[in-house]
Amino acid sequence: xxxxxxxxxxxxxxxxxxxxxxxxxxxxxxxxxxxxxxxxxxxxxxxxxxxxxxxxxxxxxxxxxxxxxxxxxxxxxxxxxxxxxxxxxxxxxxxxxxxxxxxxxxxxxxxxxxxxxxxxxxxxxxxxxxxxxxxxxxxxxxxxxxxxxxxxxxxxxxxxxxxxxxxxxxxxxxxxxxxxxxxxxxxxxxxxxxxxxxxxxxxxxxxxxxxxxxxxxxxxxxxxxxxxxxxxxxxxxxxxxxxxxxxxxxxxxxxxxxxxxxxxxxxxxxxxxxxxxxxxxxxxxxxxxxxxxxxxxxxxxxxxxxxxxxxxxxxxxxxxxxxxxxxxxxxxxxxxxxxxxxxxxxxxxxxxxxxxxxxxxxxxxxxxxxxxxxxxxxxxxxxxxxxxxxxxxxx
Amino acid sequence: xxxxxxxxxxxxxxxxxxxxxxxxxxxxxxxxxxxxxxxxxxxxxxxxxxxxxxxxxxxxxxxxxxxxxxxxxxxxxxxxxxxxxxxxxxxxxxxxxxxxxxxxxxxxxxxxxxxxxxxxxxxxxxxxxxxxxxxxxxxxxxxxxxxxxxxxxxxxxxxxxxxxxxxxxxxxxxxxxxxxxxxxxxxxxxxxxxxxxxxxxxxxxxxxxxxxxxxxxxxxxxxxxxxxxxxxxxxxxxxxxxxxxxxxxxxxxxxxxxxxxxxxxxxxxxxxxxxxxxxxxxxxxxxxxxxxxxxxxxxxxxxxxxxxxxxxxx
Numbered sequence: 001x002x003x004x005x006x007x008x009x010x011x012x013x014x015x016x017x018x019x020x021x022x023x024x025x026x027x028x029x030x031x032x033x034x035x036x037x038x039x040x041x042x043x044x045x046x047x048x049x050x051x052x053x054x055x056x057x058x059x060x061x062x063x064x065x066x067x068x069x070x071x072x073x074x075x076x077x078x079x080x081x082x083x084x085x086x087x088x089x090x091x092x093x094x095x096x097x098x099x100x101x102x103x104x105x106x107x108x109x110x111x112x113x114x115x116x117x118x119x120x121x122x123x124x125x126x127x128x129x130x131x132x133x134x135x136x137x138x139x140x141x142x143x144x145x146x147x148x149x150x151x152x153x154x155x156x157x158x159x160x161x162x163x164x165x166x167x168x169x170x171x172x173x174x175x176x177x178x179x180x181x182x183x184x185x186x187x188x189x190x191x192x193x194x195x196x197x198x199x200x201x202x203x204x205x206x207x208x209x210x211x212x213x214x215x216x217x218x219x220x221x222x223x224x225x226x227x228x229x230x231x232x233x234x235x236x237x238x239x240x241x242x243x244x245x246x247x248x249x250x251x252x253x254x255x256x257x258x259x260x261x262x263x264x265x266x267x268x269x270x271x272x273x274x275x276x277x278x279x280x281x282x283x284x285x286x287x288x289x290x291x292x293x294x295x296x297x298x299x300x301x302x303x304x305x306x307x308x309x310x311x312x313x314x315x316x317x318x319x320x321x322x323x324x325x326x327x328x329x330x331x332x333x334x335x336x337x338x339x340x341x342x343x344x345x346x347x348x349x350x351x352x353x354x355x356x357x358x359x360x361x362x363x364x365x366x367x368x369x370x371x372x373x374x375x376x377x378x379x380x381x382x383x384x385x386x387x388x389x390x391x392x393x394x395x
Numbered sequence: 396x397x398x399x400x401x402x403x404x405x406x407x408x409x410x411x412x413x414x415x416x417x418x419x420x421x422x423x424x425x426x427x428x429x430x431x432x433x434x435x436x437x438x439x440x441x442x443x444x445x446x447x448x449x450x451x452x453x454x455x456x457x458x459x460x461x462x463x464x465x466x467x468x469x470x471x472x473x474x475x476x477x478x479x480x481x482x483x484x485x486x487x488x489x490x491x492x493x494x495x496x497x498x499x500x501x502x503x504x505x506x507x508x509x510x511x512x513x514x515x516x517x518x519x520x521x522x523x524x525x526x527x528x529x530x531x532x533x534x535x536x537x538x539x540x541x542x543x544x545x546x547x548x549x550x551x552x553x554x555x556x557x558x559x560x561x562x563x564x565x566x567x568x569x570x571x572x573x574x575x576x577x578x579x580x581x582x583x584x585x586x587x588x589x590x591x592x593x594x595x596x597x598x599x600x601x602x603x604x605x606x607x608x609x610x611x612x613x614x615x616x617x618x619x620x621x622x623x624x625x626x627x628x629x630x631x632x633x634x635x636x637x638x639x640x641x642x643x644x645x646x647x648x649x650x651x652x653x654x655x656x657x658x659x660x661x662x663x664x665x666x667x668x669x670x671x672x673x674x675x676x677x678x679x680x681x682x683x684x685x686x687x688x689x690x691x692x693x694x695x696x697x698x699x700x701x702x703x704x705x706x707x708x709x
Contacts, residue, residue, distance in 0.1 A: 027486040030479065056486040058478060061520030068472035068517065072443065072479020075466055078486055080479075098468050202464045202480055203493065205439040212467035213454030223456075 006182035006249075013144040013174035016181045017083065017109045017167075018043035020151035022053055023189040027078035030058035030069035032088060035121045036171040037111035040083040063088035067095035067106075074104035075211055077201035079155070082106065085171060086113035089127045093134070096164075100135025101227055102211065103199060105158035105165070109151060112140070112273065112324075113171035114360040122361020123171040125272070125325040129334045135227060137165040137234055138302040140273045142258075144169070144179040149245065149253060152184075155193045157241045161234045162199055170274040172361065184249055192248065231303045238300060256305035258297040259312060261287060265294030267350070267380040268313065269372060270339055271322040272298050275357070275364050279322075282369035293373055298335070306342035313343060316350040320376030323388075324358045332356065332388035351379045354388035368392050397437065397606070400599050409434040417460035418452040422620045422627030424591045424634065425449055425533045429504065431594060432531050432613070433463065435601035438498040441480060442466070445473035445509030448540045449533065471513040474521035477503040477528045500605050501528035507548035508538045511574050522581040522610045529604045529611040532574065535619035543622045547572045550642075551691065552684050553674045555622075560677040565684060570691055578612045579648045585611040587647035592635035596645055596656050603649065616643045624673025636668040641696040646703075653702040662696070665689050 011019060018040045021029070029048075031041045041059075048057040058073075060066045066082050074080040084092065089110060099106055114120040115127055128138060137157065141147045147169045158165040169175055184192075202211055215223060239255040246252055260280055262268060271279050276297040283293050296312055296319075298305065313319055321340075323333020331337060332354030343349045355372050358364045368391050379385055401409075412430035419426050429449070433440050442465045444450045450467045453460040468476045481501045487493040505514055510532045518530065537555045538544040545558040551570045554560040558567035579586040584607045589597040597615065604611035618625070618633040625633055637643035638657060642665055645657040665688050669675040678684050 027490065028479065028482050030482075054486075054490060056482045056489075058482050058524065060475065060478075061516060061523070065472060065475035065478075065517045065520050068468060068475035069479035069482065071468050072466065072476040072481075073483035073486075074479075076480045076483030076487070077492075078483035080483075094469055095472065102468075202441055202466045203484055203487070203499070204464060205441075205497075205499065208462060208464040210454055210459035210461050210465045213456045213459055214451050215456040219456045 006184065009181050009183060010178055011144060011181045012039070012176050012178050013147050013169045014039035014111070014176065015043060016144045016148040017151055017169070018047070019183065020148050021081055022047045023186050024079070024081065024152065024155055024193060025053045026055050026081045028056050028058065028069070028073040028080045029082060030060050030066045030073065030080070031082045032060050032063045032066045032084070034063070034085045034088040036113055036175040037083045037085040037109065039175070040109055063091040064095065067092040067099065070106045071095060071099050071102065071104060074099070074106050075102060075201070076203045077196070077198035079196045080106045081108065083109040083111070085111040086115055086127045089131060090115060093131060096131050096134035096136060098212070099164045101223070103162040103227070103230060105162055105196070107151065107154045107158055108164065108166050109147070110166050110168045111171045111175040112168045120360040121171070123173050123324070124359045124361070125168070128166065128168050129325040131166070132302060132334065135163065135231070136302060137163055137238070137300070138168065139165065139300050140168040140298070141174065142274060142276050142297065144174055144177065145181050146253060147174065148181050148183060149251060152189055152192065153241055153245050153253075157234065157238055159196050160237045160241065161230050163230045163234060168273065173274045188249070192245065235303050254297070254299045256298070256300045257308050257312065258299060260295035260297065262294035262296065262312065264292055265316065266292040267318040267320070267376050268294045268296055268316055269320045269322065269376060270296045270298065270335070272301070272335065273324070275322055275324065278364055278366055279369050282366050282373060286370070286373050291373065291377060293377070301335070301338070304338055304342065309339060309342045310346060313350055318351040318353070318376050318380035320353050320355055320372050320379070322355045322357060322372065326356060326359070336388065353379050353385050355391045356388055357391040362392050364392065397602070399602060400595050401435065401602075403594070406431065406434045406598065411436060411440055411463055413453060414460045414462055416458070419448070420620050420627070422630045424630045425617050428531070428533055428591050428597070428615050428617060431591070431597050432502065432601045435598050436500045436605050438500050439463070440500045440502055443473050443477040443480060443503045445503070445505035445514055446470035447506040447509055448535070449504055449506065451540060470509055472517050473503045473505045473509055473514060474530060475517040477501050478521045478524065478526045481526050481528050503528055503530045505530070505532055506540070507532065507534045507536060507546045508540075511547045511572060518578070519581065522578060522583050522612070525609050527608055527610070529601070529613065532612070532614040533617040534614055535617045535622055536571070537619070537622050539619050539622045548574065551688055552678045554677060555674070565677060565681060566674070575612070575614050581610070582651075583610045583612060584650050585647070587612070588614045588643060588645055590616045590634045590638050590643060590645060592631050592638060593645055593657060600647060622674070625671055629671070633668070633671060636663065636671065639663045640665045640668045641692050642668055644696060644699050646699055651706050653699070653705055655699055655703040665692055
């Protein structure tokens with residue numbers, strides 16, 4: 001069935017996320033306001049106050065409690081959502097691991113923002129990258145329209161594999177930038193996500209179970225291994241759900257990776273989130289100048305699409321990887337480390353360079369995108385560069 | 396009209412609570428406390444547990460001593476976890492997933508670390524948001540699970556591994572904070588202190604708490620054999636002496652009205668309680684420090700006698 005019954009709205013990323021949450025009408029939302037995701041909580045509270053959703057909203061006293069309430073509610077069989085950013089995500093850190101290990105399909109929208117210190121409220125990916133090993137599925141959206149649709153898909157993905165899912169959007173750039181969003185109607189959303197069938201529930205009085213027992217060296221390892229099974233399953237389920245969504249609504253969202261002008265590309269830029277939009281524009285211009293450059297935009301970083309990356313970088317002379325976070329390894333940002341590690345087993349690997357850019361909301365103008373393309377081109381021609389360079393830094 | 400108190404026979408016939416085979420230390424009173432609290436419920440219970448002794452000794456995969464639904468998430472978040480469970484119950488009832496007439500009592504257990512200290516924020520949040528659950532503090536007055544470190548529940552002068560009695564410093568130099576009053580200051584409908592030595596009072600309090608909609612709090616003293624340093628046959632006696640010396644007064648604040656539930660005929664000096672415990676033995680030749688403890692107790696006791704029968708706002 002194909003419906004293209006889109007309704008157009010002018011919405012910011014936060015409004016788009018809140019609107020998706022309204023249509024999802026979760027059983028429980030527990031959240032704490034934090035810039036730049038505060039609006040999601042505010043708008044959702046209004047939906048609750050006006051009776052536009054039947055959700056039980058828990059306005060907690062901290063993000064740590066937000067995630068703890070989510071864990072308690074999700075372990076009770078409820079469909080549960082929240083939203084946060086930056087320090088809030090960092091404060092949740094301990095409970096993120098517990099949510100994943102209890103296999104709870106909580107969906108959380110993250111307005112990606114730099115972590116303190118120094119304190120900063122603007123965009124980078126240090127928050128989400130800090131929780132990349134917590135066991136959550138992680139997706140990053142290029143624009144507000146993608147946020148809206150991804151939040152809906154995330155509910156289905158999370159509940160199919162029983163893992164929590166984080167949907168990221170760049171702080172302020174997307175959270176506060178207004179765009180035309182094409183939404184689907186309430187009934188279609190309801191039909192697509194259907195109902196949650198929980199694996200277990202702490203509210204099951206007839207069949208009482210113990211959730212979260214002490215688990216030492218004789219079983220912890222096996223439980224962690226079985227948790228990995230969920231992530232392996234996600235590698236199959238994410239493309240299935242995205243494909244089903246695209247088919248049903250006539251959209252064209254990537255599951256793991258979007259390719260842009262890659263057909264005859266000799267070198268490529270690998271990026272995530274909103275910077276990909278600027279990079280697409282820069283690539284269009286450089287293509288006209290005859291440069292054979294393309295873009296690989298990574299949408300999903302957990303599970304990491306290493307097979308697809310190997311496939312899509314085949315034959316490339318060079319790749320330039322864009323990192324909106326530091327890893328402090330002194331070998332570049334987290335994305336570049338993972339991309340390079342994905343390509344390591346190949347006999348023929350492209351030259352690779354990492355571009356650390358945009359930390360703390362530093363602007364990413366098209367001139368910087370040209371710079372990135374230019375350096376990557378020179379690298380493809382054999383010129384030598386350091387492991388990583390900073391772009392847009394005042395020196 | 397429901398019975399206020401259950402006989403021990405009636406209590407023993409209730410299947411809620413803890414199964415045998417858990418690994419609590421010999422003499423530890425908290426298994427009895429848990430059984431008395433949960434056995435007091437006339438409806439099924441759902442339990443959340445903070446990280447701590449109780450969680451560690453009652454579970455180890457693939458074994459559990461809990462015959463009731465039970466969830467543990469982390470150390471400092473048991474009140475938030477049970478908030479989530481209770482909220483989900485409400486949501487699922489409203490949406491017709493859960494039968495509307497089903498009654499469940501939600502209970503959170505935390506030690507003094509998870510309650511006075513690291514868990515105070517989430518406890519405060521849950522109380523302020525008026526979730527419908529009973530929070531039970533088992534207060535053994537130090538971080539016993541990690542090996543007897545001081546907490547803000549540790550009494551003045553007590554030796555712990557992080558407030559050791561040394562040549563210069565005689566154990567903990569601060570008095571414990573009054574958690575029952577702190578929680579009661581949230582204006583919750585019911586807050587109380589109880590002791591396993593006075594089981595009739597403890598059960599009545601649990602049953603009273605279960606009658607009330609909203610957040611409830613019961614602090615139960617839970618002597619600790621290795622932490623306090625006494626013979627394992629004497630836990631209940633130590634709890635009883637804490638009450639008889641008025642170190643641990645049995646009282647309740649029911650909808651704002653203070654009630655002293657037990658006034659010892661012959662209020663014993665605190666020394667009687669202190670001298671039975673190794674953690675205070677370095678104080679026995681320091682009468683001025685014992686006086687300081689006694690004065691603090693007398694002050695609080697005087698205040699409670701004055702408050703008895705009064706409404707908070709009187």
